[in-house]
Amino acid sequence: MLTMIGKRLMFAIPSLIGVVIVTFLLTRALPGDPAAYFAGPAATKEAVEQIRKKLGLDRPLIEQFFRYTNDLAHGDFGNSLTTGQPVATEIRNRLPASAELTLLGLIVSIVIAIPLGVLAATRPGSWVDHLCRVTTTAGVSLPVFFTGLVLVYVFYFRLGWSPAPLGRLDVFYSAPPTVTGFYLIDTLIARDFEAWRSAFSQLILPATTLAIFSLAPIARMTRASMLAVLASEFVRTARASGLSPATVIVTYAFRNAMLPVITTLSMVFSFLLGANVLVEKVFAWPGIGSYAVEALISSDFAPVQGFVLTMAVMYVLLNLIIDILYGVIDPRVRLEG
């Protein structure tokens, strides 16, 4: 197991180096001149040059690159010009917000999609199957920001059930002391149940938005792989042996159908992180996606590079976890590894 993890991490190194080089070049290729942008509306040419020098943008590209990698090696991601803060701290503060939202969205999605997929597979052609097809298609066809805005309009503006879309907590609550960065957990640790409730009700709409968007791939994949497994010989044998349908489906079929679903989950998680960017904008969520977009708009290099790098590291870790999970679910994978 450990050699497997070590090996996988080794493979990740070249891709991370690649990501560092590509993001560096891409951000430099962006249109716009950060020095002119930050010199302000009233800047003279000299003022722009002054700022360019201050930012080190007057040096040759290769020198900028070495300075950047050297800083990276020391754990310094640079400073964001738009927010004025060190990128590493910003990402550290904002990542939990995005992760909490994405994970909750994913959990909601799994809780709905997997039973739906299993039911659809056991009764192909029935109303459950059609329901599954209709909801998932509808969910994936609506752009996330649109779903988000509709939910805000209906549940906040029209019905008033949901709290104001103002980020992670109601404005009049203070954030719990940071332990995990996840408000749902931190408020419980601080035993502040009012704040927990506020944090939870703030999460519902954005998490639902993400869940609606990600229902489709999970439900469809569960259905397809369940269908394949249910048609296989060992299920027929199990049924012939007189096992109850529940045992057959849950114990024998479902476990075998899980592998492709897990793969899909990892993909869904990664594209949810992408969809997050828009959801965060709609719900004023102080996450890492909205941060990256802001930075991109003002050609603020450091946060963009930091964001892409963090994402790359997260993908590598995610793939690693998925590989380990494969081994847990299906011993054959472990043997081959």
Added chain:
Amino acid sequence: MKRRDFLKSVSGLAAGAVLPAAPSVISSAKADARSETLLIVSEGGPNNLDIHGVGTNVPGYEVSWNCYDRLISHEMKSGPGGVPYYDRDKFKGELADDMKIDDMSVTFKLKKNAKFHDGTPVTAKDVKWSLDRAVTVGGFPTFQMSAGSLTKAEQFVVIDDSTVRVDFAKKDRLTVPDLAVIVPCIINSELVKKNASEKDPWGLEYTKQQTAGSGAYKVTKWTAGTEVIMERNEDWVGGPMPKIKRVIWRMVPQAGNRRALLERGDADISYELPFKDFQEMKANGKLNVVSLPFSNGIQYIGMNVTKPPFDNPKVRQAMAYAMPYQKIMDAVLFGLGNPMFGAAKDKATEVAWPQQTKYFTDMEKAKALLAEAGYANGFETTISFDLNFAGVNEPLCVLVQESLAQLGIKTTINKVPGANWRTELNKKEMPLFTNVFSGWLDYPEYFFYWCYHGNNSVFNTMSYKSSEMDKLIDGARTAASTGDKTAYDADVKGFVDLAFADVPRIPLYQPFVNVAMQKNISGYQYWFHRRLDYRAMAKG
């Protein structure tokens, strides 16, 4: 039956997913806090709490304005619609008790009991240090100071602990007003010096993150891109004690959500909404919407006069007659702007800025002028705009494109990303573009100096050069400093007339600043910087 089950289960699911916001759990202490707290929602927030910092953005100016004091500030007068409007010509002391203007200097006596947020008294050496800082750090603050001929640290002289003199470099009518803008704020010099380093002698890194002033508010929490929380300074002496105890300023990127927050009564104030929203909110009357013209500001169409076809004044006049003025007012601004066109033929030029041109939409005249210039069949050109203000700029450019097509002028629209806009302006290569200029100091010669003078500043986006124009602008500046009213009036009328005859840029309208607030919010004041002043506001 099956279908009905489905509908039932879906709606049940949706209802279950959303918990009521449950106002009952909010304790009464929190309700009290609400009535003394102002909740502002806007699109962008500050990137630096110090206006002297590198690249501080406009929301950062709002923090500086409310958390720092200046020596002097402006009095209020009644503006359009009875809304308090800053009085360009009347000053009052903020940190200064008394201001004495002599021939070549101005002397300020500081208020005796003025204290910084940390309790140390405000002294003359803090004032000198702060003004020295503004003229030396470079970038925008230094540039703004130089607009009032404040360029050298030697100009600021400490007389005793509570007296400071500012020496004039030359006679300039803008020197005293320039001491009342946001930049010359007074900073706690001892505190900042303690936190400065060799690489950063002015402590810019320190003041970026926290306020070190004597102003009516202090920042207690700032999460960049998310929120700013400000608390009232109970020991403030710069003016009457503000009524609002706490200001929470949240960034909400979605304009639709900002409107929803206002209409549901959750937020107190918002700006930066689309014009259509403001107009609708005005019409339905649930909220207070204040719309006031930008002082000394104009949205215009600029033409690069160094290159054909716009090097020909006839072509430029033709363009000025081809603009779809009224359509822009109606369809782009929803009436929220002052027209800058269509003055009566016999109207005399005023000694004022901005004022209306005598151009109006007249396609026949435009055609004739184009033919005279030798472009009877039109030409091809590109119109550029800043995507950061696409809400106004895009429909405006489409209307212009449509209108020009009637003259056979084929126009391509070029959308320039916000980050790139300034670079493009600086290059001065765009043939046709739309932009806004608005000056903090509300004087005609100030506007013309930046926008029409042959020294070709960034804002002379048309690269317009005319020795006659330069003579008139310089003349007005000299006349203003010496108080020669007749010469001044003649020069101002002269440059306005010339700007309209030569039309390197076509004034379209004077934009409005729009602010929407709850009915129980009072005390909104218009300032030249167009940001909020919390000190005069009250709730309930």
